[in-house]
Structure formats: C-alpha cells, structure tokens
Amino acid sequence: xxxxxxxxxxxxxxxxxxxxxxxxxxxxxxxxxxxxxxxxxxxxxxxxxxxxxxxxxxxxxxxxxxxxxxxxxxxxxxxxxxxxxxxxxxxxxxxxxxxxxxxxxxxxxxxxxxxxxxxxxxxxxxxxxxxxxxxxxxxxxxxxxxxxxxxxxxxxxxxxxxxxxxxxxxxxxxxxxxxxxxxxxxxxxxxxxxxxxxxxxxxxxxxxxxxxx
Amino acid sequence: xxxxxxxxxxxxxxxxxxxxxxxxxxxxxxxxxxxxxxxxxxxxxxxxxxxxxxxxxxxxxxxxxxxxxxxxxxxxxxxxxxxxxxxxxxxxxxxxx
Numbered sequence: 001x002x003x004x005x006x007x008x009x010x011x012x013x014x015x016x017x018x019x020x021x022x023x024x025x026x027x028x029x030x031x032x033x034x035x036x037x038x039x040x041x042x043x044x045x046x047x048x049x050x051x052x053x054x055x056x057x058x059x060x061x062x063x064x065x066x067x068x069x070x071x072x073x074x075x076x077x078x079x080x081x082x083x084x085x086x087x088x089x090x091x092x093x094x095x096x097x098x099x100x101x102x103x104x105x106x107x108x109x110x111x112x113x114x115x116x117x118x119x120x121x122x123x124x125x126x127x128x129x130x131x132x133x134x135x136x137x138x139x140x141x142x143x144x145x146x147x148x149x150x151x152x153x154x155x156x157x158x159x160x161x162x163x164x165x166x167x168x169x170x171x172x173x174x175x176x177x178x179x180x181x182x183x184x185x186x187x188x189x190x191x192x193x194x195x196x197x198x199x200x201x202x203x204x205x206x207x208x209x210x211x212x213x
Numbered sequence: 214x215x216x217x218x219x220x221x222x223x224x225x226x227x228x229x230x231x232x233x234x235x236x237x238x239x240x241x242x243x244x245x246x247x248x249x250x251x252x253x254x255x256x257x258x259x260x261x262x263x264x265x266x267x268x269x270x271x272x273x274x275x276x277x278x279x280x281x282x283x284x285x286x287x288x289x290x291x292x293x294x295x296x297x298x299x300x301x302x303x304x305x306x307x308x309x310x
Contacts, residue, residue, distance in 0.1 A: 001217040008306040014224060015231035015300065018251065022232040022242075025250055095279075099240045 024163055030096030032205045034089050039202025041085040042149070046194035048077045049145070067137060111155070118151050142189045146182045149197060150175050170204050217306075218299040220268045225253060226261045230296040233271060233288035241274060241285035262286060270295055 003011075052074050056065045090108065122144075131140045156171030174197055181192035221230050228251050236242060248258050265271040270292030274285045288296070 001219050001222065003217060003222075003306065005307050005309065008303040011222065011224075011227055012300065012303050012307065015227055018228035018231040019235045021250055022235040025246060026236075099236060099242050099246075099285075 026099065030093050032208045033092045033096065035205030035208065036202045037085050037088055037092065037205075038152075039198045039200070039205060041081045041198075042201060043194045043198030045078050045081045046145075046190045046198065048081075049074050050190035050194070052077070067134060071141075111152075114151065114155055118148075122147075139186070142182060142186060145189070145193065146178050149178045149193060153178070166208070170200070174200050217302050218295055220264060220270065221296060221299045223261070225251065225257065226265055227299075229258075229261060229265060229286075230270065230288065230292060230299075233286065234293050234296050236287070238288075238290075238293070241272075241287040244284035244286060247286060265292065268292075268295075 053065065053070050056070060056073060057063075093108070129140070131137050153171040153175045156167045156174075160167030160169075160171060177196050177200065178193065181189050181196065185192055221227055229247070232247065232250060233242065244258070244262075248255065251258065253261075262271060262273060266273055269289055272287050272289055274287070276283060276285065
C-alpha cells in the first residue's frame with residue numbers, strides 16, 4: 001500500500017492525538033467525584049474544628065475542657081474523615097475507571113506517598129516548635145491546617161502541568177483562598193476553609209463533571 | 214522492515230490501536246469509554262473492532278461487572294507489534310519527504 005507523506009503525517013498526528021486523549025481519560029475519569037468527596041471532607045472537618053470546643057463544653061455541661069482534649073478530638077475527627085474519604089475515593093475510582101486492572105493505582109500511591117513525606121517533614125521540625133499559651137496554640141494549628149490544605153493543592157498544580165491546565169487554576173485558587181483566610185480573617189479561618197475551601201473543591205467537581213467525560 | 218498495515222491504516226482503526234497501546238499490556242478499556250473517547254457510534258466502533266479482532270490485533274472480552282454487562286477491549290502482543298511497525302513505516306514515509 002502506497003501513501004503520500006502528507007497522509008503519513010496526518011495519520012501520525014491522529015494517532016498521537018488519540019494516545020494523548022487516552023492518557024487524559026485514564027487520569028481524569030472519576031476525578032469530578034473525587035473533588036466532591038474531598039470538598040465534603042474539608043467542609044465537615046473544618047466545621048468540626050470550629051465547633052469542637054463548643055460541643056465539648058456543652059457535653060461537660062460548662063465544665064472545664066483541656067486544650068489537649070480538644071486537639072485529640074479534632075485530630076480524631078480529621079483522621080476518621082480522611083480514612084472515610086480515602087475509602088470512598090478508592091471505591092468510586094474503581095467503579096468509574098475506564099479500564100480493568102486500572103491504571104489509576106499510581107495516582108492513589110502518589111497521594112499516599114505525598115502525605116507520608118509531609119508527615120516526615122513535620123516530624124523533622126517538630127522538636128524545634130515551641131508554642132506557649134492558648135492563643136499561640138490556636139494560631140499554630142491554623143497555620144498547620146493551612147499547610148495541610150495547600151499540600152494537595154500543590155499536587156493539583158503539578159498534575160495540571162501534565163493533565164489539564166484547569167487543575168492548575170483550581171490548585172492556585174484554593175491556595176490563594178487559604179492564605180487570604182489565614183491572614184485576613186484568622187478568627188473565622190475554620191469556617192472560611194469549610195465554606196470557601198470545601199465549597200470550591202465540591203463546586204469544581206460539579207463543574208468538571210462534563211469537562212472530562 | 215514492515216510497510217503500511219492496511220488493517221490498521223483506516224482512520225478509526227488507527228485511533229483504536231493508538232489508544233489501546235497507550236494502556237499497560239495487562240489493561241483493558243471499557244467499550245463505552247472507547248466509544249466516547251473516539252466519538253464513534255456503537256455500530257461503527259463495533260464493526261472496526263471486529264476487523265481488528267479478525268486480524269488478532271485486539272482481544273474483546275464480554276463480562277459482567279456488578280451484574281451489568283460490560284465489554285472490555287485490549288491490544289494483543291501481535292497488535293502492539295503491528296501498530297509499532299505501522300507507525301515506523303509512517304515515519305519513514307514522512308522522513309523521505
């Protein structure tokens with residue numbers, strides 16, 4: 001079979017385009033649901049962080065609530081939400097995966113390893129952190145929360161470089177909103193992150209539902 | 214050194230193979246997603262997949278997932294090799310320009 005060089009060029013371009021769309025499909029399919037899941041996790045987690053001290057006070061009927069108790073309660077809430085969010089994410093990803101013996105496992109491992117490294121970095125500087133007093137403690141935990149919130153946003157920005165530039169903008173927007181909340185409305189930071197952070201993620205999921213079909 | 218593969222050269226069949234070889238050799242793609250990806254109709258995609266299957270370039274597996282029938286397609290080793298040779302032939306033609 002003989003073909004012209006023009007036809008050969010067009011065929012190669014078609015093949016490369018199909019391959020690129022396939023790689024994107026594999027990476028992005030089901031991502032809309034993941035945005036919604038983690039938006040809900042952020043919403044509940046940050047609301048819980050805001051209202052935990054008041055709830056604990058109500059449970060002790062106005063008695064004393066120690067700072068460590070609040071910290072452990074909030075940490076427990078976040079651990080439970082993250083574990084649940086992770087489990088639901090795995091189920092959704094497997095159900096919505098376009099492939100059998102799915103190629104999405106690498107993305108799952110990426111997120112696990114990212115958080116392992118973040119915890120390693122925090123452990124490395126932890127001995128040098130000195131927080132004194134309740135007010136300083138609250139400020140410290142706001143900054144820690146901001147770190148935890150911007151870590152996945154960094155991942156979105158990096159992934160967006162390969163997958164879809166739209167994800168870069170989401171990562172940058174939520175990072176900017178996190179910093180705005182931390183420095184401009186610190187007393188309302190938890191509620192800000194619940195509504196603005198969680199809302200942005202969940203809203204993104206609904207917005208991209210058709211973008212990556 | 215192989216030449217242009219007439220089975221693969223057709224536009225939709227070329228795109229099918231290009232998509233399938235992007236996957237890991239153990240992976241299989243759902244027919245529905247392949248149809249959406251390539252913007253083809255059920256009948257059109259099915260007909261071209263039959264041709265590729267007849268040439269033993271793809272394997273088509275019909276199964277049930279959560280009690281729903283699903284069809285998965287994967288490239289065979291022969292299909293991957295044929296696609297690579299076809300792409301190499303296209304590049305040779307392009308370089309001869």
